[in-house]
Amino acid sequence: MPTLTTNLTGWGRYPTYSCELERPERYVDLSSSVHSQIARGQGRSYGDAALNENAYVLLTERVNRLLELDVQRGILRSEAGVTLADILEVIVPKGWFLPVTPGTKFVSLGGCVAADVHGKNHHHEGSFGDHVISIELILADGSQLLCSSTENSALFWATVGGMGLTGIIGEVTLKLTPIQSGYVKVQNHTAENLGQMFSLMQDAMIDDRYSVAWIDSMASGSLLGRGVVMCGHHAVEDELSNNFHSTNIPKINRSIPFDCPSWMLNSSSVSMFNALYYKRESGKREPFISSYDSFFYPLDTIGQWNRMYGKRGFVQYQCVVPDSLAFEGITLLLQKLSASRRPSFLAVLKRLGAEGRGMLSFPIAGYTLALDLPIRDEGLFVLLNELDEIVLRYGGRVYLAKDARLSADSFCSMYPRYDEWLKIKQRIDPENKFSSSLSRRLSINEGTR
Numbered sequence: 366m367p368t369l370t371t372n373l374t375g376w377g378r379y380p381t382y383s384c385e386l387e388r389p390e391r392y393v394d395l396s397s398s399v400h401s402q403i404a405r406g407q408g409r410s411y412g413d414a415a416l417n418e419n420a421y422v423l424l425t426e427r428v429n430r431l432l433e434l435d436v437q438r439g440i441l442r443s444e445a446g447v448t449l450a451d452i453l454e455v456i457v458p459k460g461w462f463l464p465v466t467p468g469t470k471f472v473s474l475g476g477c478v479a480a481d482v483h484g485k486n487h488h489h490e491g492s493f494g495d496h497v498i499s500i501e502l503i504l505a506d507g508s509q510l511l512c513s514s515t516e517n518s519a520l521f522w523a524t525v526g527g528m529g530l531t532g533i534i535g536e537v538t539l540k541l542t543p544i545q546s547g548y549v550k551v552q553n554h555t556a557e558n559l560g561q562m563f564s565l566m567q568d569a570m571i572d573d574r575y576s577v578a579w580i581d582s583m584a585s586g587s588l589l590g591r592g593v594v595m596c597g598h599h600a601v602e603d604e605l606s607n608n609f610h611s612t613n614i615p616k617i618n619r620s621i622p623f624d625c626p627s628w629m630l631n632s633s634s635v636s637m638f639n640a641l642y643y644k645r646e647s648g649k650r651e652p653f654i655s656s657y658d659s660f661f662y663p664l665d666t667i668g669q670w671n672r673m674y675g676k677r678g679f680v681q682y683q684c685v686v687p688d689s690l691a692f693e694g695i696t697l698l699l700q701k702l703s704a705s706r707r708p709s710f711l712a713v714l715k716r717l718g719a720e721g722r723g724m725l726s727f728p729i730a731g732y733t734l735a736l737d738l739p740i741r742d743e744g745l746f747v748l749l750n751e752l753d754e755i756v757l758r759y760g761g762r763v764y765l766a767k768d769a770r771l772s773a774d775s776f777c778s779m780y781p782r783y784d785e786w787l788k789i790k791q792r793i794d795p796e797n798k799f800s801s802s803l804s805r806r807l808s809i810n811e812g813t814r
């Protein structure tokens with residue numbers, strides 16, 4: 366297979382590594398590589414999970430055929446390189462939706478399994494892997510194995526959330542969710558501080574199938590943690606007036622054509638944006654109907670929005686703190702952030718339900734905070750190490766799909782099922798053929814802790 370040497374990054378555009386790219390055109394070519402490699406879907410993980418410095422990266426984007434859709438039962442079988450955007454175009458008009466979706470639809474099916482992604486419904490419906498019926502996994506020796514929660518189940522749960530390190534996911538069979546329309550009925554609730562935010566997120570009376578909170582990361586003192594909780598469900602026909610059609614066709618209508626200068630996002634501009642956004646969203650007191658695109662994928666309307674952070678890129682820091690200590694832990698994290706005066710353009714809080722079944726899956730029952738932080742100087746990494754210490758102290762963990770800088774020791778402490786995972790990895794991939802820049806940084810294949 367021809368290869369191309371190029372500099373490659375994740376969505377955060379940090380770090381950059383020279384990688385050898387391979388792009389198989391057909392499913393059968395997926396298993397023909399003999400050297401060490403890592404699969405890459407749409408490169409929407411933020412850090413180095415889909416990078417392999419001075420080694421091979423296998424692009425799955427052309428292996429993207431939808432193979433079978435059972436419209437009666439809502440079961441989809443597809444090659445793993447297909448994007449969620451392509452799937453939605455086919456399934457929404459037929460009355461089905463993804464069981465779990467991340468905040469962008471420009472990700473691959475394989476990437477969603479490998480990171481065991483979570484969505485706004487995690488507190489009710491778990492993560493992506495909980496809805497996968499089976500996968501076809503291509504192993505280090507080139508053989509293929511069907512894995513599910515009943516067949517080769519240990520390998521299945523090592524692969525769900527396993528960040529591509531157990532093999533190449535070639536095919537996925539997924540159970541879909543029935544919907545009556547392509548719209549979502551949304552209700553916003555305003556919180557003036559973090560205490561109110563937690564009360565709202567725990568209030569069963571306002572809870573809905575989906576919920577997510579936007580936080581004003583620049584607010585401090587008595588306003589620390591102020592923001593808006595957005596709850597919603599797929600609108601049923603009775604909730605739609607005649608003006609709404611049952612589907613909508615997503616499109617990108619704007620794009621950031623160049624790298625913005627790094628001074629553009631400073632604490633004043635972010636504070637101003639946050640104050641305006643808070644005012645606008647908290648003003649929406651009545652329920653309203655939104656397209657599924659606007660509700661689930663607001664950032665997708667701006668192509669290449671990652672360029673907004675300038676040439677040096679940014680880090681998305683996403684952690685989870687377990688339920689019982691979440692209020693205290695998240696308060697400390699926000700206080701540290703606010704004191705650092707480092708602007709986080711985006712700060713999102715989500716409630717997570719039961720722990721993921723994948724051995725290296727991120728979710729645990731608790732609250733997850735995600736922050737987008739531009740890289741200006743090395744001081745950012747000092748701050749992030751301090752955030753890690755808080756997360757560790759409170760029994761939480763950092764999300765590998767977003768990570769670019771966690772230490773190997775912190776990883777080991779945060780992921781208690783690593784030893785169990787490693788035994789499976791060493792059995793099925795004794796020569797460590799599947800490795801990435803992330804796995805080497807975190808010493809993931811290098812023995813027990």
Ligand SMILES: Cc1cc2nc3c(=O)[nH]c(=O)nc-3n(C[C@H](O)[C@H](O)[C@H](O)COP(=O)(O)OP(=O)(O)OC[C@H]3O[C@@H](n4cnc5c(N)ncnc54)[C@H](O)[C@@H]3O)c2cc1C
Pocket residue numbers: 376403404405406407408409410411414415425445446466467468469471472473474475476477479480481482483484527528529530532533534535664766767801
């Ligand atoms: C705007 C935005 C919003 C997001 N919101 C969320 C969110 O709400 N929840 C959430 O959980 N995540 C979220 N993410 C993260 C994203 O969903 C995950 O990083 C996902 O894995 C990206 O899929 P991808 O196809 O781009 O994978 P890549 O970035 O290409 O790869 C990610 C990992 O998956 C592995 N992989 C990819 N394809 C395969 C395959 N075929 N076989 C084996 N391994 C494979 C790679 O080796 C790598 O380890 C968001 C990302 C962005 C940019």
